[in-house]
Amino acid sequence: MKKIIVPIDFSDCSKNALNNAILVAERMGMELVLLHTFMLPVATTDGTPLVVGSMIDDLQEASEANMADFIKKNKELKRVPYHTEILAGLLLHGLNDALEKHDAAFVIMGTHGASGLKKTFIGSNAYTVIKNVECPVIALPEDADITKMKRIAMSGDYKHRPAAHSIEPVITLTKAFFAHLYIIHIDQDKDLEHDEIEIAKSLEQYLKKVSHSFHFKRDYDVEDGLLAFAKEENIDLLVMISRHHSLIDRIARGSETKRLVMDIPMPLMIMPE
Template sequence: MKRVLLPTDFSKNSWNAIKYALQLFKNEKCTFTLLNTYTPIIYQFEYMQASSPQLQVMEAVKETSKNKLNDLVKRIEEEFPNPNHIFSKISTFNTLTAEINELYHGNTMDLIIMGTKGASGVKEVLLGSNTVHVLNKAKCPVLAIPSDFEFETPHELLFPSDYEVNFEDKHIQPIIDIANLYNIRVNIMHVYYGEELTEAQEQNRKKLEAYFKGIAHLFHNIKNQNITEAITQFQMKARINLLVMINNKHSFFENLFFKSAIKQIGFHLNVPFLVIPSRL
């Protein structure tokens, strides 16, 4: 049974990600854990007494979180009834990344599915700070769903790679699982500037060939083009509806997503984006 964590701030954006998850795995047996974290006020423990206004506020926020989670499960069961799906709820005073880390070590989930924008929906923050932190720190795969993306059956998957990862089962199995679910074609894209592959890169490329042997796949070599431009152009040309990357430290992924302005990378987040950590 697949275990999926669904963080929610009860925004329209997080509901959209939940809907995508329910439809993506409609034919799979799944346990979905709905998670709401809250840190409502500056927490000054020395002033926190049983009768204090702070404690009353804390209890009110806690109660609101639990009630909204209950309402959310009712809405899901009404709009997406499915005997394959089981739901649990977690409401906790914690930061999102800290709670996800604890749940991972508690062996709660195999996959996280969340929206790409926060509740504020500020246009410049295309990913949302929470999403960026989760993508960078989560130890299991994260599937980020754009706020306005309506579910469509995945058919073309784009997997850009610099072949710098020594691929293992844990990196490729999530791609194989989702490809098998919908008979998806995997497009492996390598962008380069004229230099030949090193021996290590060539070995890693051959590993990918072996991994995808039983799955429809194509290798694409794109020369003298910026990686972000290459992704955008390929998406338009091939009607990609799932983008997958491995978050390999010191690779183009880190340069692309964590060393550039976030607002410059939103253009290729118009499709669901699966990020697999290099260390699981």
């Protein structure tokens, strides 16, 4: 059975991510892995770092107690199969360990203090995770809800012919939620070139079984155009392929002139190529 890994830090933000993950798991017949990581305590002796074993044991026990309490308060978990994993170390390391052990379809994680794409990345682990795990990651701003999503937009890059495996996760997600998939290409040029049209046509072979449409928007700034489209079409989930890291970097940095567009709540899914 495919797994969905949900990082848990016992906050309201991770609770919201869990609630969304439960519905996704239920729709797609998947199992949840609730992953909690805690930082190792370090003491020093003559300037030499020393991890104290008894402190690790105490933190492990405290984490297990917190997880049990967290599960007790989230009764919706009874609807899907799940298990927990508690590991010492950084979240990224814990996630990569979990991904090696499990046949994971998605990582679904909450992002603290998020009201838009810019804040989704700043002050959270989301950006580090997105850039460094080989699994589709769904990053959910605080209070975001994808449990009833009907409009999914995928940023189309007509410069590269996509591999089937790179877009299969978004296709299965679209089918599971009976959603419509918008393929949106943003370019400053007025018309698509011949090679770009051929690549766009090649996508059709992957999308025959899902409701979909192709869209072209002219804009001199790719991220402005992409986010404006998402706002205009009331998109529930914005999907990008990880080769667009430069675009993600620009969104994360943002600017004062983009504040109005950036402040829309936007669940984001990044797929590894």
